[in-house]
Amino acid sequence: MTHFQPNAKQIRAALRDQGGLNRRLLLAYSASLASLPLLGRTSWADPSPKFSEDPFTLGIASGDPNSTGMVLWTKLAPQPMQPFGGMPANAVEVRWEIASDESMNKVVASGTTVATPQLGHSVHVEVDGLSPDHWYWYRFTAGDAVSPIGRTRTMPAMETLPEKLQFAFASCQNYEQGLFTAYEQMAEDELDLVFHLGDYIYEYEAGRNGKVRTHHGKEIESLEDYRIRHNQYRGDAQLQAMHARCPWLVTWDDHEFDNNCAADISEQKGIDVADFLIRRANAYQAYYEMMPLRTTCLPQGPEMQLYRTASFGRLANFQILDTRQYRSDQPNNDRRSPLNEAASAKTNTLLGDKQKNWLGKSLLQSEATWNVLAQQVMMGMVGFQGKSEAQEYSMDQWPGYNAERRQLLQFLTDRRVANPIVLTGDIHCNWVNNLRLDDQRPETPVLATEFVGTSISSGGNGAAKPKDHDWLRSHNPGIQFYNRERGYVRCTLTPENWVSDYVVVDDVLKPGGTSQTRASFVVESGRPGAFSA
Structure with a gap:
């Protein structure tokens, strides 16, 4: 399993090259790290993973909101205190939904992303196209497992002056x-x-x-x-x-x-x-x-x-x-x-x-x-x-x-x-x-x-x-x-x-x-x- 661990030999060689640490160090990582943002677009992920235990033990979260969206987060870890969270070495598909009601009946956006072993089977979905200054609810699904429902919101539009x-x-x-x-x-x-x-x-x-x-x-x-x-x-x-x-x-x-x-x-x-x-x-x-x-x-x-x-x-x-x-x-x-x-x-x-x-x-x-x-x-x-x-x-x-x-x-x-x-x-x-x-x-x-x-x-x-x-x-x-x-x-x-x-x-x-x-x-x-x- 690849975890993109830094190569100590390359780092030490860079340190010996006076003034070249940042440039050479980043070059040493570039081949592996440049591909990380693209991993969620792969087509080789397991579309129907099977879990004997709940993979959503770490819950869900949202963050970095703007006026039209936010980041939705989860991480698959059926055994969170075990190496790799108890996950296999392959990527799995994760579906996400965001709704305008807490019961998730009025879905306004949804999609599928991939949780990869290279990023610890974490999921970062950057949602866009939502209404400013609104509350929403969201959840994830992986195989037959369904996450808890979380609540999130967008920020008011930049030109508005909110009351509170x-x-x-x-x-x-x-x-x-x-x-x-x-x-x-x-x-x-x-x-x-x-x-x-x-x-x-x-x-x-x-x-x-x-x-x-x-x-x-x-x-x-x-x-x-x-x-x-x-x-x-x-x-x-x-x-x-x-x-x-x-x-x-x-x-x-x-x-x-x-x-x-x-x-x-x-x-x-x-x-x-x-x-x-x-x-x-x-x-x-x-x-x-x-x-x-x-x-x-x-x-x-x-x-x-x-x-x-x-x-x-x-x-x-x-x-x-x-x-x-x-x-x-x-x-x-x-x-x-x-x-x-x-x-x-x-x-x-x-x-x-x-x-x-x-x-x-x-x-x-x-x-x-x-x-x-x-x-x-x-x-x-x-x-x-x-x-x-x-x-x-x-x-x-x-x-x-x-x-x-x-x-x-x-x-x-x-x-x-x-x-x-x-x-x-x-x-x-x-x-x-x-x-x-x-x-x-x-x-x-x-x-x-x-x-x-x-x-x-x-x-x-x-x-x-x-x-x-x-x-x-x-x-x-x-x-x-x-x-x-x-x-x-x-x-x-x-x-x-x-x-x-x-x-x-x-x-x-x-x-x-x-x-x-x-x-x-x-x-x-x-x-x-x-x-x-």
Whole structure:
């Protein structure tokens, strides 16, 4: 069976060719990877596969919607924790249907695609030609097996100004550290969209964080390792149910690959770059296979473009960023440090030149009321109490890339980008930050607002009132709210206001946890900065 594993010999040869890594590395993959988008059009797939077990154990999902369609996703895996999901080495036909009613009686589009072993028997159907701003229902059929029915929607037409949008954003769901209880409340919120901002899986070996349940196997490195880990997470009933409720827009952070990675640099010393890129290629392919992403996101070996734009009419424009793949190495050995020369170097980048140029162009073209950066690491310059009098900052977050942060905020101000909002995950805490060029100078203007969401489960149950709360607030004037409970953030947008509700769960260590809104914050259109509702 072919899995398009990278060839280590070719990668190492490319590394020895100074300056030729990207070109030669991509050429090494081109013969196999170029054919992947065409695999769904083959005529040699089994039209009537037989299954002794349900092949839809991983559920269904939709994502990356626009005004005329979206991606419909599923993956055939009758034995999801076994190699290859328990599927044979041949391709099989899968039929899809999308209807305007929940009972699937009014089918408006349908077709047949192919689930191939080369892409882990995943299915990505890019539907087009639907009506803007409509809800739809969909399902898949393979042989005699029928999937659950999912609900999805199209976005409003670009020229319209919708009255309202309600979405949630979430991140950081460590399977071992807690249950995904927050998704139960999220499923009741009747959302239009979900944004997942990274750490959808964790790569660690079984038992490293085990308190509630246990990962399968060693720390993941091979393509099949990553596939099985994704399968284990997607087997969670609460996560499956939320994917079936509405379309998701996803991006990754580090744990989809390896903790605190920076471009092709490992957190661990002495890791061979070629081996690291082989592992990254495995991680990227498994991620693509598992997510409702368009073919434009198809990985090319260890390269995969996730940054992209999504719009909800003229109400909101979302720039979905990747602050992990293109970044320079964390300064100061990735330790909390003062804002020294290393942290403020102009060469430090989270975005990389190509993504930064794309972001600037996309923001200039936006005519939306709200302009949103959906990204991974905290932009607020939050200083923590250090051993000396100087406050210390996370070098894995925007403070370690301070010059680029200032450049971006100055761009938003100089180009008068309307109502900039930053959405952030990663840090396992809730925050609301009013952003300035220098967050330690409260007398200067607020330029944007950042809403940081806590984890779904990572860290287990958090403390509602941590001891350092008062110190952080008194030494960081930009902080409007700080909280360490688990949950997600629900956002309601109108042309006049943005409201962020911080939904928290009282217990993720055992079933039966309950949810409540801990705090709500408002941003008024035309007035940067959040205040308590």
